[in-house]
Amino acid sequence: MLLHLRRSFVMAIICMVLFGFVYAFAGTGVAQLFFKEQANGSIGRNGSALVGQNWSSPKWFHGRPDDSGPYAANPAKGIAGGDNPLVANGVSGQSGATNLGPRSLTLLADTKQLVRYWHELGVNPTPDLVTTSGSGYDPDISPEDALVQVSMVSRATGIAPIRLRDLIARETRGPQFGFLGSSYINVLQLNEALARLR
Amino acid sequence: MSFLLTLLTLVVALGFTWRYLGSYMASVFEGRVHFLRRIERPIYRLLATSPEQEQTWKRYASALVVFSAVSLLFTYAILRLQGSLPLNPQHLGSVGSALSFNTSASFVTNTNWQNYGGETTMSYFSQMGALTVQQFVTPAVGIAVAIVVVRGFSRRTSQTVGNFWVDITRCLLYILLPAAFLFGIIFVAQGAVQTLAGTVSFHDALNNVTQTMARGPIAFMEAIKQLGTNGGGFLNANSASTLENPTGLTNFLSIYLLLAIPVALTYTFGKMVGSVRHGVALLSVMAILFGVWVGFTSFAEHQNNPAVAAAGIHSTVGNTEGKEVRFGDTSTALFAVASTSTSTGSADASYDSFTPIGGLGLLTGMMIGEVSPGGTGSGLYTLLIYAILAVFIGGLMIGRTPEYLGKKIQAREVKLAGLGALVMPITVLIVTALAVSLAAGRAGPLNAGPHGFSEILYALTSQGNNNGSAFGGLTGNTSFYNIVGAIDMLLGRFAIMIPVLALGGALAEKSVVPESLGTFRTDNGMFVGLTIGVVLIIGGLTFFPAISLGPIVEQLSHTRFF
Structure with missing residues (x-):
């Protein structure tokens, strides 16, 4: 022993x-x-392509509503948060999902609130845009998620919808090697490209 | 379509791995691989041992238990002293005693259950020097135990089963280290973070948002986390985070890595016992179960999330709640099934937000004992337990003393196999009953209704099976869950390993009975079916009442929300 x-x-x-x-x-x-x-975290001029941000102005394409209900309410009330890795999941400094179950009343209420939020912005939301991610800072949206926001961004910026659709097509990255994962757009890179368009 | 291509690529990649890694691992454990002898030999000298010093199963088991206890002590000490140790750019304080106990039990049992958020709790010193170390050591220990059982079949009238120190050293140096390092590089190249610098803040002038991002030595921990079926990530969000798992490729590689060794070990088994057909039979059991589970779980996740649908949003891209856009619903489901059917437990999504049937798939993947294909080593030895039970039942049917690979399966072997098969369900059901009976246990769940019960059941099933995945809504960092969970994990590991080692020892002592016409075949489709039946009947009968109170009730609660 x-x-x-x-x-x-x-x-x-x-x-x-x-x-x-x-x-x-x-x-x-x-x-x-x-x-x-x-x-070192793929950090560019405006932040990291790895972590989503809270884009609240209709002049920009929005990411997924991480932080769920409060995401919708916060921008109007001027409360910072949403898509920030330091407040993801409502826990300071911690990444993570909401962990609400598929028959959760809270999830139902949050989703309804998010649907209202998008309707106020004149957007018919896709599923990604009313549900939160696994990390709490998903930096990506699908091409469909971007396309439904075209009219909102076009109204706010005056850029013709056709040019925005072109932009979305250019920024879309297909599944890796054509089949691994899904098509996605990095919201930060999309908005950086949008800024160059102005 | 792209999901089918993903599956096809996975099958082809695993096919090659099965053949070549499997045969390589046999060479490693038979002592025919030497390219790191300059590290290997000095380790034996420091340990005052050598490959020639063979151990009986009892010596082997006691070495394993003492080493695991010392590893637990080391891990616990580092976590408790974290505040005074270097490599702590966030100046995180020491970890509390109950949480340290749970975490060290968790990492020493290959569970990697995490009652903490990595980026806000663990310093780089703890992540590297305590947690990553166990992510290497515990798969080596698991594989060593499996190899002992394999030797039980391959050796004849032998008192010894190998040398524990030599087996784990070889496994660490020749299998885990090179593979983990190689895949660590690929993860970094794809965008996973690997730095010793602390958090970073930046300001986005476009959006007028300031963010702070956690960083750390993540990518290389990620590689061994998956390869060793560990599952404990650097960050709270685990593989859902872009910092750990940035692309579709890394997601695919994660799935591949966590299946690679458990799958390949069936070839190693076949080669070492001199009948690859027997390895193929075990692989078939694993593959059939895995295929069924992937089928219904990915189908379930391709459906609408009930709450989101009730809010008026209907999805053609499946249940998106808690999932990442870059992976999509079906690849996420594949990852989740692979992670819960091995003893990994890493998560690239929130399993808590899976549909009821999707969550059921993950829960039952663990409940059938993690044999499809199971953890590194633990998958093979657990499946061999079931195979022995299947042989026993088959023997009863035809009225002959059962044999497996020429070894007579007698009362002692059946008792040990029965013990190994029953420890997990008994432990899990008792601690779950305890948790729902006590206020401290009922305080845990985030969600109400049947899903709250599922959260408790999932947590204790996951820990009892040394899986480590979670329905993350459960608040586990309480004295109750820290301590009960730690006991659950320790029993789930060592109360199975010891009977399994005894089984290996008992089998090694036996001589081989020559095959005859009356021998019950253990390498054909009939036997595969019988073994699958045993796995499903044991898992199903023990857990059906429990799952019917959780995910099944939830699935049947049409239009009701909790």
Whole structure:
């Protein structure tokens, strides 16, 4: 038993050094050397393409309503939040979903509120636009989610709908290799392209 | 269409992995792989052991238990001392004692149940030095146990079953480390974060929004998290987060990685016992169960979310609540089934928001004992338990002493296999009954009605099976759930491993009975069907009453909301 204990302590230390620190440090080294931009969070001029933001003005394409009900209510009331990784799921600093079940009264009420919110903006929402994501900061929307917002953005910016549809088509990324995952648009990149159009 | 292509690619990739990784793993455990001998040999010297020093199953089991206890102690100590340790750019304080106990039990049992939010609780030191370490060590331990059972069949009249230290060292160095490192690089290249720098803030002038983003050494933890069927992510959102799982490719690779070793181990088994056909039979059991579960779960997730539909939004893209746009509904369901049918438990969506039948698919994937294909090592040894029970039942039907691979399956083996099969359901049902009887347990769920019960049942099933996935609405960071969960996880790991090691030892002692015309065949379709039947009957009979109170009631509650 004593021999087991001694070996266990030695092995635990070897593992900590080798599979904890050497592995993670070597990995970080390779990552920082060859994939610096990705490894540091894909951060551009206006934020990271990895985390969604709360786009409240009708001049911009909106992302998914992470933070659900409050997302709809907050912009009007001037409360910051929504799509911010530091308040995702309503917990400061933590990513995560709402975790509301499929027969949840709260989910039903939240969804109704979101539908009203979109109708006030003159948008007929798609399912993505009234449901929250798994991460609490999904940075992407589907092409359909962008297309239903065209009239809203067009009214607010004066850009012709046809040009916005072109923009959406250009910014759409298909499933990887044609079949892995779904078609999506990064909302930040779409809005950056929209800013250049003005 | 693209989902079918995804499935096809997965099947082809796993087919190659089954053949080549399976055969490679057999070479590793038979001591024919040496390319890292400059690291391997010094480890044996430090441990004062060598491949020639074989252990009896009892020595093997006691080494495993002592090593796991020491690992638990190390993990616990690091979490408790976190506040005074380096690599802590967020200056996070030490983790509380109940949560540290639950977390260390969770990572030492390959469960990776997380009652904490990673980015707000764990320093980089804890993530690397405590949690990632266990993500390497525990799959190695699991695989070692499976290899002992395999040796039980391949050895004849042998008192020894191998050397625990040698087996885990070889598994760590030659299987887990190179593969994890390679896939870590791919994850970073795809956009997963890997840095030692702390959080970053930025201002978007277009939108006038200021954001702060959590970062850390994420990508390489991600690779071993999936490969070792661990599932514990760096961030609270786990694989749903773009920081861990940025693209459709990384999502696919995650699914592939968590299935790779459990699937390939059936080839390793076949090769080491000298009958690949037997490996194919076990693989068929896994594949048929997995296929059925993927079928109905992805079908369920392609339906409308009842609450969203009731709010007047009808979907053609399935249940989008809690899912990420870049993955889509069916790939998310595939990930979820793969994660719950192995003992991984990582999540690229909110499983709590799955449709009732989708959630049922995940829950029952765990309840059938995680054999489709199960965790690294645990999948194979649990399925071998069921195979032995199937052989026993088959033997009863034809009135002969049952044999499996020429080894007589007698009272002792059947008792050990029965014990191994019953520990999990008994533990899970008792702790679930406890949780719903006590106020402390009933305080946990976020959702009301049958879904609240599902959250409790899911949590304790997940921990009892060492899965670690969650219906995330449950508030688990309470003394009650931390302690009950830890006990659930420890029993689910060690109370199964020890009988399994004893089984391996008992089988290794036996000589081989020559095959005759009357031998009950264990490598054909009949046996595959019988084994599937045993798996479904044991899982179904024990858990049907419980699931009928949760997801089934929920599915049947048309137009009602809670």
